[in-house]
Amino acid sequence: MSADPDSRVPQGRHHRSSRRPWCPACRSEAHLIIESIQSLTPPVPGLVGIEYSCAACNSCFAHPATVQQIAKVLNDAEHHGGILRFGNHYIHCGEPMTVTGVESVRWEAEVSDPPGSAPLATIALSTRILRCRCGFRLDVPT
Ligand SMILES: [Zn+2]
Numbered sequence: 001m002s003a004d005p006d007s008r009v010p011q012g013r014h015h016r017s018s019r020r021p022w023c024p025a026c027r028s029e030a031h032l033i034i035e036s037i038q039s040l041t042p043p044v045p046g047l048v049g050i051e052y053s054c055a056a057c058n059s060c061f062a063h064p065a066t067v068q069q070i071a072k073v074l075n076d077a078e079h080h081g082g083i084l085r086f087g088n089h090y091i092h093c094g095e096p097m098t099v100t101g102v103e104s105v106r107w108e109a110e111v112s113d114p115p116g117s118a119p120l121a122t123i124a125l126s127t128r129i130l131r132c133r134c135g136f137r138l139d140v141p142t
């Protein structure tokens, strides 16, 4: 392992503390709207930076939070198989997955009625390839 000259961080390596999304003015999390989810710079495993506002009092907040904490606020979001989905963003291992490319998948399908009365149609579907640092790959139809 090569030493990183910039990593002059004392004992506790990651001192960014996460907080759960919460509006102190309303003493509630019921009205929070997540505005964005981003990787921290430098990245911290399991933590992402979130920005959110409170629809009740119009306060805005931004701080690091864990994916689990965000998932609780996005409780109507899809969160299964370790993937948290937020809009077009997919989060795995606590980090937004990166788009590594777009793939086009084609196949031939019988679309005529009755069958055989017309040539097979070529159906093309493009998917975005998302990858996580851990190697997990997800194909998302565009
Ligand atoms: Zn509020």
Ligand SMILES: [Zn+2]
Pocket: 092, 093, 132, 133, 134, 135, 136
């Ligand atoms: Zn992962």
